[in-house]
Amino acid sequence: GAVVSQHPSRVICKSGTSVKIECRSLDFQATTMFWYRQFPKQSLMLMATSNEGSKATYEQGVEKDKFLINHASLTLSTLTVTSAHPEDSSFYICSARESGSTYEQYFGPGTRLTVT
């Protein structure tokens, strides 16, 4: 149980275009999902906390207009990287916390974004 999927697993896009990444909880409902970014050989950095039915909470330094987050249902959150630039190339990882649970998060496999 407690499986989180991400789609796509890899994406290559041209500079200036937008890319949408999906995060789904497959066998549980997730009131809260988290979006992380991981640079090569570095740790995960939280970008934003996504709550179903409300606006996401962004961490300091993360541009909310550039990284649009939508959490329209209890099993799906999306991250859209708008007007992507090469410096946005990174590994984006989501995690989901099961509704009613307070502690444990389940991580998705990540999406590798390359902007050319």
Add this chain to the structure above:
Amino acid sequence: AQSVSQHNHHVILSEAASLELGCNYSYGGTVNLFWYVQYPGQHLQLLLKYFSGDPLVKGIKGFEAEFIKSKFSFNLRKPSVQWSDTAEYFCAVQVNAGNMLTFGGGTRLMVKP
């Protein structure tokens, strides 16, 4: 704000050697503590977690960790590593129940057969 430090960035061990990876955090209040493992090409998996109670926590695959509150530490240990333990290990702290995780910088472990 809380922070997490993993002092060992790279560790190389031979099979059957004992492992201890350091994790220290900075926060004066109650915390939940986690160790995650990321095998090459795979996603993060939970190794073990500490919420309360016995400070010695046992996880999967023979790993354990000890929470020492006075030292703000949560070191990961395994008595005898295997080649399959080659991975990156992340320590994480959660300050408020249900809140986001703050990760340490990670430790890359390579186990030589």
